[in-house]
Amino acid sequence: MIAGDAIEALSATAIEDEKLSRAVVILNRGAGSGRLEDELAGSGWRVHLADVPAGDLAGCVERVGDVLAAPDSPDRAVLLGYGEVGRAALELADRHPERVAAVVAMDPEGVSGAQVVSVVDPYGSALTFSAAAPSMMVATVVSFLKELARRIDPRMDRHAPPPARLRTLTPVLLNDSGVLGRMREAGPVHRIDAAGVATSWVLTGHRAATATLADPGLVADVAITPGFRLQSPAFPHKGERDLITIDGGEHVRLRRMVGRYLTPKRVEVLRPRMQREADALLDALPRHEEIDLIARFALPLPVIVLCELLGVPRRDRGYIHEWLVERMRAAPPGAHSDIDDYLRDLIELRKARPSDDLLGWVVEAAGKRLDAEALVAAARLLMVGGHRAPTTLLANGVAALLRDRDQWTRLVQDPGLLVPAVEELLRFVTPFPVGLARHTSGRIEVGGRRIPEGDLVAASLVAANRDPSVFADPDVLDVGRVVNPHLSFGYGHHYCLGAALARAQAQIAIGTLATRFPRMDFARGFASLHFRQSRVRYLLGLPVVLEPDARRRRDASRQDRLRLETTTQEPPWTTPSRG
Numbered sequence: 001m002i003a004g005d006a007i008e009a010l011s012a013t014a015i016e017d018e019k020l021s022r023a024v025v026i027l028n029r030g031a032g033s034g035r036l037e038d039e040l041a042g043s044g045w046r047v048h049l050a051d052v053p054a055g056d057l058a059g060c061v062e063r064v065g066d067v068l069a070a071p072d073s074p075d076r077a078v079l080l081g082y083g084e085v086g087r088a089a090l091e092l093a094d095r096h097p098e099r100v101a102a103v104v105a106m107d108p109e110g111v112s113g114a115q116v117v118s119v120v121d122p123y124g125s126a127l128t129f130s131a132a133a134p135s136m137m138v139a140t141v142v143s144f145l146k147e148l149a150r151r152i153d154p155r156m157d158r159h160a161p162p163p164a165r166l167r168t169l170t171p172v173l174l175n176d177s178g179v180l181g182r183m184r185e186a187g188p189v190h191r192i193d194a195a196g197v198a199t200s201w202v203l204t205g206h207r208a209a210t211a212t213l214a215d216p217g218l219v220a221d222v223a224i225t226p227g228f229r230l231q232s233p234a235f236p237h238k239g240e241r242d243l244i245t246i247d248g249g250e251h252v253r254l255r256r257m258v259g260r261y262l263t264p265k266r267v268e269v270l271r272p273r274m275q276r277e278a279d280a281l282l283d284a285l286p287r288h289e290e291i292d293l294i295a296r297f298a299l300p301l302p303v304i305v306l307c308e309l310l311g312v313p314r315r316d317r318g319y320i321h322e323w324l325v326e327r328m329r330a331a332p333p334g335a336h337s338d339i340d341d342y343l344r345d346l347i348e349l350r351k352a353r354p355s356d357d358l359l360g361w362v363v364e365a366a367g368k369r370l371d372a373e374a375l376v377a378a379a380r381l382l383m384v385g386g387h388r389a390p391t392t393l394l395a396n397g398v399a400a401l402l403r404d405r406d407q408w409t410r411l412v413q414d415p416g417l418l419v420p421a422v423e424e425l426l427r428f429v430t431p432f433p434v435g436l437a438r439h440t441s442g443r444i445e446v447g448g449r450r451i452p453e454g455d456l457v458a459a460s461l462v463a464a465n466r467d468p469s470v471f472a473d474p475d476v477l478d479v480g481r482v483v484n485p486h487l488s489f490g491y492g493h494h495y496c497l498g499a500a501l502a503r504a505q506a507q508i509a510i511g512t513l514a515t516r517f518p519r520m521d522f523a524r525g526f527a528s529l530h531f532r533q534s535r536v537r538y539l540l541g542l543p544v545v546l547e548p549d550a551r552r553r554r555d556a557s558r559q560d561r562l563r564l565e566t567t568t569q570e571p572p573w574t575t576p577s578r579g
Helices: 033-042 057-069 084-095 134-151 171-175 177-186 206-213 248-259 264-283 293-298 300-310 314-329 337-352 358-369 372-385 388-403 405-413 415-429 461-465 499-516 550-564
Strands: 023-027 046-050 077-082 100-106 114-118 126-129 189-192 200-203 438-440 444-446 449-451 456-459 543-545
Touching: 023 033, 023 057, 023 084, 033 046, 033 134, 057 077, 057 084, 077 084, 077 134, 084 100, 100 134, 177 461, 189 449, 200 206, 206 444, 206 456, 206 461, 248 358, 248 372, 264 293, 264 300, 264 499, 293 300, 293 388, 300 314, 300 358, 300 372, 300 388, 300 499, 314 337, 314 372, 337 358, 337 372, 358 372, 388 405, 388 415, 388 499, 405 415, 405 499, 415 499
Parallel strands: 023 046, 023 077, 077 100, 200 456
Antiparallel strands: 100 114, 114 126, 189 200, 438 456, 444 449
16 A cells, blocks of 8 residues: 555445446646646536645645535545655544545655555555556556446445455554455455565454463563554553553553453442533534534543542543544644653642542552652553543444334333343444454464464454354444453453443443433434544534424434435445445
């Protein structure tokens, strides 16, 4: 892949509608663009021109977004940009993949030549070429778009299964239960080879995943990014120690330090506080008008729960929210020493005044043997790993329930289904599609395949959670499912440290919504929702009405039907029909 995560994150959804698939937006005409316009128009493509002032990348991304937001812009298009605008198009495509069929970034790094990236193929195919001559550029782009049009032709049979072996590990594949299901049928373990990526293996069966994750030969004492790329020495983390880059031995030590205080019994102590905070958030919401349930509930609640767990004063919640939700996105991730200073101050307060929270529990138990720096690292570990997954589960889970109205009604009418319903949502939407990659400390054997020492291994949690040998009707949402050994929290010594806390807050959040707002529904229908096609496929927004009137519900249902006729976007929990 030549454009990195920005292009890998784009949707592989095939485009059904001719109107959506034959549009090209040329951002800032450049060398050869006039001839390109003529060629494309003659080939049946609708060409749109837009002038985007260059400048800083962030501002450029916003201006490209304004182009797509214009009333006369195509619903889905190929973006072609020169220079800085080309880079902005790549970034925008990562944020709004539902609007972009492909990106052509001309000379994106300021060097002679061009790069063309296709994002229609499920395997993230890419074509790279260097061409200073406009004629060569035009010929290559036209050829690329001709192939693109062939792939998205509605007359093509898109149900033929793709090859089971992966060429490269992309977010699309990690989330695509249909493709992963075909891989699982072909075998429980698959080798992945890609330039710049360590030799990796992905496990696609429930049995293979549990057996391998329990193998002590699978360790995590090599710094790894979420993309299975070995951490570059040129990208220091400045002391940051979290679940991604932490040394294996240190990870075990920190888990032991706080693990005994994150048991279901301890978490029960926090339930009344979590319930109070969930009620407070919902009390502040309007009942009869559209709200974004993510921004107003699913995103702030997990941060507040972490604050309650660590004993962060109410006045400081905004600081923690800002650090987790906004500053953690900055590169390098976690390079913010002030959060460590803040946690050290909290720990010092606990030494002088005991408190009923995790920091207080550890300080009291350790006494003079307390390793304050280790506790700071452990607290940061919990915050980094403990806010995004609950938000994703709550947002995607509520969307799945509201889409399958019968399941929502079952839960509303029988509160006793709350516990199995949350477990089923964990399985069905799988907040993190793949477990953290770990390397083999020696040669191991999985499903008859020998994996050499030093290779990376990761379990596809989506594939394991949809394994028909373990789950009856695995592609069906069933809030009453009794047997549910899902692997959304991992397995064995790689089991999620905060599983009990995540379960408790999901039960409180979803149970409270079902009890207080049984008629809650989409504001504009399910088909209006946009999912970011990233390594974690999550909703960009969840517009709902907590207490809709009958007319609004009928209108939303009608809009949903109309949108489904013109969109092919698949939610992350369904089996795609595309091939």
